[in-house]
Amino acid sequence: MGSFDGMSVTDFVDTLRRMAPFGLQQAAVQKLAASVDPRSPELDRFVRFSDERYTRNSVVRTPQFEVMVLCWRPGQGTPIHDHFHSFGVVRCLTGPLRADPYDLLPANGGPRTVRRRREGLFAPGQVSVSCRGDIHRMGNLEAGREDLITLHTYVPPLSQMTCFDPEKRVEWIRRVLGEDGGTVVDEPPHAPATA
């Protein structure tokens, strides 16, 4: 023992459970996530890679929050998406993580679209935060051959996301299914909403 510093994943989850009845504030979750030790041996059983796509591995899912470990092979990434009613805190355990924020452009009577605001690059140990309503795309998208592992906390647990493909000019709903939130299903893409 004593081979790692900082907070274990179990302590992280236990602390979130104790805080949850009083309301989980984004700044507090961010600070806590930043203290998780990436060498925490408990992480091992949530680390699972697939050549098909990045994997989502549930650590805990309660009515107030969920914690997941995501594992990304080089080149694997999400679509551009929002988090519906949830905020998200992503701790980069190994890196680098690309997390680019996007702006939703007003429709002005026509189809709405999204545009990348800037590139976001996160080194191991850093934390990427997305507020309710934020849109981003993330993944293991830097040139390199290293696998990427990230620790995600969502408050409340993710139920659905709106995904955007501005090049194909479509958007779609991705639903999060299962009691552990580990399965996602995409509804058929459709033309962007107008306003």
Ligand SMILES: [Fe+2]
């Ligand atoms: Fe996200």
